[in-house]
Amino acid sequence: xxxxxxxxxxxxxxxxxxxxxxxxxxxxxxxxxxxxxxxxxxxxxxxxxxxxxxxxxxxxxxxxxxxxxxxxxxxxxxxxxxxxxxxxxxxxxxxxxxxxxxxxxxxxxxxxxxxxxxxxxxxxxxxxxxxxxxxxxxxxxxxxxxxxxxxxxxxxxxxxxxxxxxxxxxxxxxxxxxxxxxxxxxxxxxxxxxxxxxxxxxxxxxxxxxxxxxxxxxxxxxxxxxxxxxxxxxxxxxxxxxxxxxxxxxxxxxxxxxxxxxxxxxxxxxxxxxxxxxxxxxxxxxxxxxxxxxxxxxxxxxxxxxxxxxxxxxxxxxxxx
Amino acid sequence: xxxxxxxxxxxxxxxxxxxxxxxxxxxxxxxxxxxxxxxxxxxxxxxxxxxxxxxxxxxxxxxxxxxxxxxxxxxxxxxxxxxxxxxxxxxxxxxxxxxxxxxxxxxxxxxxxxxxxxxxxxxxxxxxxxxxxxxxxxxxxxxxxxxxxxxxxxxxxxxxxxxxxxxxxxxxxxxxxxxxxxxxxxxxxxxxxxxxxxxxxxxx
Numbered sequence: 001x002x003x004x005x006x007x008x009x010x011x012x013x014x015x016x017x018x019x020x021x022x023x024x025x026x027x028x029x030x031x032x033x034x035x036x037x038x039x040x041x042x043x044x045x046x047x048x049x050x051x052x053x054x055x056x057x058x059x060x061x062x063x064x065x066x067x068x069x070x071x072x073x074x075x076x077x078x079x080x081x082x083x084x085x086x087x088x089x090x091x092x093x094x095x096x097x098x099x100x101x102x103x104x105x106x107x108x109x110x111x112x113x114x115x116x117x118x119x120x121x122x123x124x125x126x127x128x129x130x131x132x133x134x135x136x137x138x139x140x141x142x143x144x145x146x147x148x149x150x151x152x153x154x155x156x157x158x159x160x161x162x163x164x165x166x167x168x169x170x171x172x173x174x175x176x177x178x179x180x181x182x183x184x185x186x187x188x189x190x191x192x193x194x195x196x197x198x199x200x201x202x203x204x205x206x207x208x209x210x211x212x213x214x215x216x217x218x219x220x221x222x223x224x225x226x227x228x229x230x231x232x233x234x235x236x237x238x239x240x241x242x243x244x245x246x247x248x249x250x251x252x253x254x255x256x257x258x259x260x261x262x263x264x265x266x267x268x269x270x271x272x273x274x275x276x277x278x279x280x281x282x283x284x285x286x287x288x289x290x291x292x293x294x295x296x297x298x299x300x301x302x303x304x305x306x307x308x309x310x311x312x313x314x315x316x317x318x319x320x321x
Numbered sequence: 322x323x324x325x326x327x328x329x330x331x332x333x334x335x336x337x338x339x340x341x342x343x344x345x346x347x348x349x350x351x352x353x354x355x356x357x358x359x360x361x362x363x364x365x366x367x368x369x370x371x372x373x374x375x376x377x378x379x380x381x382x383x384x385x386x387x388x389x390x391x392x393x394x395x396x397x398x399x400x401x402x403x404x405x406x407x408x409x410x411x412x413x414x415x416x417x418x419x420x421x422x423x424x425x426x427x428x429x430x431x432x433x434x435x436x437x438x439x440x441x442x443x444x445x446x447x448x449x450x451x452x453x454x455x456x457x458x459x460x461x462x463x464x465x466x467x468x469x470x471x472x473x474x475x476x477x478x479x480x481x482x483x484x485x486x487x488x489x490x491x492x493x494x495x496x497x498x499x500x501x502x503x504x505x506x507x508x509x510x511x512x513x514x515x516x517x518x519x520x521x522x523x524x525x
Contacts, residue, residue: 167339243370246333246334247359250362
């Protein structure tokens with residue numbers, strides 16, 4: 001989609017842009033000084049849950065996640081909103097409150113924004129973060145032998161789709177919403193504190209296999225996931241067995257099935273892994289000794305983490321049973 | 322036998338699946354009407370996994386998915402449908418085009434074979450009847466990858482609603498799995514099913 005822009009902006013004319021043109025990642029990075037680089041990202045989407053407060057909180061956690069995936073801290077946020085005229089002011093207020101509280105939790109500030117009238121609600125944020133230019137976490141740093149860690153369960157996309165179809169169990173929705181609202185901040189900080197090089201990305205619209213493939217491709221390696229080790233939110237497997245996949249699953253499947261080899265994984269479970277996630281966790285690749293230390297640190301801090309596979313020589317993705 | 326009809330046109334996924342599942346609880350055969358390929362794929366795969374047979378038919382209204390529970394195969398309706406499906410002249414049921422070579426015809430002149438196959442796919446969009454599915458195997462899979470001389474025509478045919486299957490084993494053999502530019506990488510089960518389930522198979 002960005003192809004027309006490639007000829008317009010030459011990397012050599014913008015040496016301070018560390019990530020964005022020829023190297024793309026979760027967000028753009030622009031170096032200001034030797035010590036400081038700006039992380040810039042934007043994200044918005046239509047409501048994924050019924051409650052306006054939760055919608056705002058999920059959208060905020062999702063928008064800020066790109067900054068955490070790059071190893072930074074969020075500094076400044078601007079709202080991007082569009083609502084139909086008949087939506088009550090109080091409801092819009094709840095969306096902004098849900099998002100605002102997440103931004104406050106992130107130690108950042110909402111400094112304004114822009115709202116328009118449109119047919120379908122849309123909410124999200126332009127997010128500015130900061131990172132040391134030498135401490136950027138990219139997708140391109142995975143090496144054969146690395147262990148793959150995941151910091152949130154998968155499958156929230158199945159629950160939100162079932163919710164849209166009015167067939168979701170409220171208990172499943174509550175668990176999925178709680179997971180989507182959780183910031184990736186602590187997980188990112190723990191990876192940063194562990195030091196050394198680690199590859200990192202967040203799992204969102206392209207699902208585990210799509211974002212995993214980006215990491216494999218940019219690092220020139222193969223990612224091998226073990227299906228039996230993958231964590232899922234309650235209900236995800238059930239809705240997958242009922243074949244309640246959103247259209248996005250098929251789009252991702254068309255894109256990434258050619259890059260993926262499944263070994264003994266049921267078709268429904270394959271589709272589950274192609275399903276888009278919203279505000280998913282971080283996928284981290286780290287050498288075995290550092291991964292072991294990370295698992296211990298995550299446990300001490302009460303932060304979820306699962307070792308879900310390893311990095312090998314080769315290309316593409318392999319999912320074993 | 323009651324054949325129920327589910328009109329799922331204009332509904333986003335997974336609505337067509339939910340409505341079809343619901344209907345299947347109360348009847349043995351039904352027609353689900355959808356208006357896009359994603360919904361078609363989702364409903365078809367769900368129904369097949371649930372042990373149903375699915376036959377797609379393109380009509381002016383949209384894509385009609387004729388779904389029947391496996392046990393319902395012995396029903397009078399299926400028995401009546403069978404002779405029709407067995408007669409290629411009747412044109413009822415899917416038409417499969419199979420392409421087992423990157424060249425058309427069996428002459429020794431590869432260049433001629435290549436010219437012919439380009440002309441064939443270039444013309445295919447304008448002839449009737451259109452195939453419902455095109456299956457590529459053996460060196461035929463070279464036609465669905467990046468740089469294929471017939472790629473623009475295949476993309477147009479796919480966008481016109483024709484299903485394109487490419488043999489995964491063959492792509493692997495030629496080291497082309499990463500280069501597929503149109504169609505679905507498929508296994509022998511799906512390919513055999515597409516060929517044997519067709520009312521008429523045309524081999525190129």
